[in-house]
Amino acid sequence: MADMKMVGMKMGVVQTALICSMLTLALTACKLHKIKAPMHGVSEQALPQDTVSGIDTPARPDDTDFSDVLQDYKDLNDRVIRLQAPLRLANAKLCPKTERDPGFIVHSLDDYPPHIRMMAQEFLGLPETGVFIRNVRRGSPAHAAQIQEGDQIIAINNKGIENRTAQDRFYKALARNAFNGGQTRIRLQSAQGQTYDTKLRAQTACNIPVSVVFSENMNGHTDGTGVFITSSLMKTVGDDVNLSLVLAHEMAHVIADHIQRVPSAELELEADRMALVLMQNAGLNIDRAIEFWRDASHPHDNLQNTANTHPSILARYENFREEQKRILHQLANGQDLSFR
Ligand SMILES: [Zn+2]
Numbered sequence: 331m332a333d334m335k336m337v338g339m340k341m342g343v344v345q346t347a348l349i350c351s352m353l354t355l356a357l358t359a360c361k362l363h364k365i366k367a368p369m370h371g372v373s374e375q376a377l378p379q380d381t382v383s384g385i386d387t388p389a390r391p392d393d394t395d396f397s398d399v400l401q402d403y404k405d406l407n408d409r410v411i412r413l414q415a416p417l418r419l420a421n422a423k424l425c426p427k428t429e430r431d432p433g434f435i436v437h438s439l440d441d442y443p444p445h446i447r448m449m450a451q452e453f454l455g456l457p458e459t460g461v462f463i464r465n466v467r468r469g470s471p472a473h474a475a476q477i478q479e480g481d482q483i484i485a486i487n488n489k490g491i492e493n494r495t496a497q498d499r500f501y502k503a504l505a506r507n508a509f510n511g512g513q514t515r516i517r518l519q520s521a522q523g524q525t526y527d528t529k530l531r532a533q534t535a536c537n538i539p540v541s542v543v544f545s546e547n548m549n550g551h552t553d554g555t556g557v558f559i560t561s562s563l564m565k566t567v568g569d570d571v572n573l574s575l576v577l578a579h580e581m582a583h584v585i586a587d588h589i590q591r592v593p594s595a596e597l598e599l600e601a602d603r604m605a606l607v608l609m610q611n612a613g614l615n616i617d618r619a620i621e622f623w624r625d626a627s628h629p630h631d632n633l634q635n636t637a638n639t640h641p642s643i644l645a646r647y648e649n650f651r652e653e654q655k656r657i658l659h660q661l662a663n664g665q666d667l668s669f670r
Pocket of ligand 1: 579583598601
């Protein structure tokens, strides 16, 4: 990412929007669905649309640099990764699928679709081969090991990943067992070319990835395995605790496998209740999150009331308060929190 500041290419709105779409697709490496129904705060479609694919991208000024777009995208991604971390780590026992999380995210040129590979090479400084650190989460084992964004991974547990075959092996190992044991040995090379060795012990976390989608729609969304938050929603919800509630709500849909069921107001309320449990376990202030929800302006309240798959703001608020009472009761009795 170090090279991004030197980029001075100017792009038109349309071109930039197109690249945003491609970039989003590239970085999430997921099938994304168009998100409709503008809603506010904790709201989304429980189910993706089956037929539409494509992403609305926000208009940007004519003199937008591609580096600005990349930086914007990186900042938004870093924020959701940072906010989701305590939810993923504290709730591993409640998640059906867990992973061993070293606290870094990697990328390589192959992760980008062929038509934007040249741009990824130029703007992200990614060579033809090699696995590079894309994000280091603060407070994580990788952060403690002083791994830096932009560093190249040379070897994991003495197995080199110098070429494409080795790179594939690395990705499989990442998914399988590279971080399963006690300590994982990692050899890296810094952007300045210095090789260093480090060890880290990965943490167990819920396996629910989160991604940012560039869109003017304010929405959170899940495809049943991952969580997608639009850039517009993130910018509107400046408060971290409130955005954590949005993330927790989406994670709850994944945990409860709601994608298998017909969307309904009851599923939304259930996801809200589960979200409070996830938040309480993560040490977040659920009282503040609920208050924020009540006090926030809700321009789409009418729309919500007419949509039969979404409960009213008031029904949601009361549901939150009821669940909060139950949680406080469980805590007072010294019990581990469970879903209702
Ligand atoms: Zn929902």
